[in-house]
Amino acid sequence: MALTGVEIFKLLPKTNCKKCGHPTCLAFAMKLAQRQATLDSCPDVSEEAKKVLGEASAPPVRPMTFGAGDKAVKMGEETVLFRHDKKFVNPCAFAVEIKDTLSEADIAAIAEEVVKSEIDRVGQKLRIDAIALTNASGDAGKLEAAAKTVAAKAAGVPVIINTQNTQAAEAAVKVFSDKRPLIYGATAANFEAMANIAKANKAILGVGASGLDELSTLTDKIKGLGVEDMVIDSGARKAKEIIENNTLIRRAAIKKNFKPLGFPIINFIQREDSLHEALLGVIAITKYASIVVLSSIEKWKNLALFTLRQNIYTDPQVPMQVEQKVYPIGEPKPESPLFITTNFSLTYFIVSGEIENSKVASRLAVMDCEGLSVLTAWAAGKFTASKIAQFITESGVEKDIATKELIIPGYVAILSGSIEDKLPGWKITVGPREANAIPAFLRSRG
């Protein structure tokens, strides 16, 4: 259990020296409790306090980085069970399985598909993050050869070496030295040897067991051998077990600070039926997986899973925003209508969607209001006549359009007069209050 601000305060020097940058020791303690400060800012803290606080302040789910370079994936650091309490921290990684029984050409083809999987959504780059290379052949040489193909075709993509054969693991891990691969992994039968390989090659160790009791025992033993960075698999494969075990793991880590399960979770959800696999993906994404292993990465499936991950990992306290600019919808001509709205991503999506549904090519001017919706932005003084006038003038949209007419959201009808005053020569038209009335509104304009 994490310590409260007052409990932390009791361990601090209580000198209010301000050297940490906070006005009092109590203020600093509160920041520590919220994980917005670190103990090393305090120069006078006692060794004993360091030890107690260090243990208590270690994140309940151990943070680690999988892979190296600009494609590395951060995992762990989660602090809550429900996203409305606080943001889920590190979005889960998607890995596609490649079996070493495939031909070199097939392995290369999937590796290239992974490299090309990146898409952009609301300004975020989303992609298949990793490759799980499975030693289906059972042969160390084959795994090593496949590893070399992957390393060449998908350079920089983090790799899971999926084998319980220590010899094969050792051969493949060398292909990714200094790339921080994940070896999956360790079982009750081989954990000592696997722990040594992981340690010697600075790899993360995936630990697989059947059930949470066996898993806890195993991670504890492996930790005793000096391996700190582990990723855990409870053996859950069916939807029901995934929810149950992932929930119990996250609960144990967060609510009980139970260290043997305080590691990122890996879920294997490969299925013949790709859509069914996607739905198991929904369960893994929403219920605490850090790595989700897929059997295939069709574009339609990627888009759905990427989008869900983005939705679930959005900060519930910070609205998603889109870039301020004039967006064309369809292929607008000079006489096409011009709308304005705010840059709350949901507002943008809904308004642009309804304009699209109306099949009337238009321009949509999206104004930066710090991600607030229309009414909220207006109430907060961020969507005002003068700011709208300034944005429209600076956007230069005037030179693209035939008639200087701007359609404003019905909720801010009150602004129409003052915008006209500030934008001489423009006609301000009050549009509908709700986006779903836009198609009818556009039809009525003929």
Place this chain on the structure above:
Amino acid sequence: MAFTPAKETYSGKVYSVAIGTGEGTGTVGGENVLPFHSFEGAAPNRPVIAFEIQDVPPADWPESVKKPFEAVSDDPVKWARFCQDELKAKAIALRLVGTHPDRENRSAEDAAKTVKDVLAAVNVPLIILGSNHAEKDAPVLVAASEAAKDKNCVIGKAQEANYKTIAAAAMANNHKIIAMSELDINLSKQLNILITQMGFEKERLITDPMCSALGYGLEYTYSVMERIRLAALTQNDATMQPPMLGDIGMYVWKVKETQAPEADLPHWGSLEERGIAWEAVTATALLVAGAELLIMRHPKAVEEVQKTIEELI
């Protein structure tokens, strides 16, 4: 190190709500645990998926979801029978979208006739939905409630602007109602209280906290549902204990991802599969958040979600 699972017991329970009559009766809710947490409590009923049909042909549905119904969707009776007999629907949701003033503007009497005809043709539970025009829905749903008297239908959606009329009609004709508010746990609670203050039993309510599609605000619906369910279970808040509805299809099948052809957006992949996945993923996410009753459109999406529910039980 030995592991003792931290199991939770909850003080509250979701109401068990029966819908329909006779052999086709279905029940939603009744669990005393978070969704699919059968490892620590009881969840006696599976979530129910209702197929959406309409009183008018689905001219505004995208091609890929129109196609499976093209032989039947010109007639709500044929359409309902097809869902029940061919698609093995556990429930049907009849949306009287043709009553909307901006659409065909069908009258309340026309709507009542459609309801009667559909009820005569099927025996699975019927959900009767207006066109989401608060003003017009009041007379339409009153007429529909009367036409369906004693059939234990689910009438919706009662909103802040029209709940009095709709709840009174549902009460007089022995129906359940859907209470819908806009993505806010407090508004949802308030509407449930207002409706029960009229004498409408809280055990006859279904809460719709408003759906959103994957990528279009799903996280808001997801979290409002989770919070409602937690309030119901951990705080034993009776106003938050009705089962929840996810009205999936109408939100999903209007977003760009279910309509834009692959030729325009090659990096989005096959439109057919993308649309189905969009509906099925949205539905599954809301099941995990706490929805017990779903309204969906595409047969393949329904089939896959059904399969996943079986795996979750």
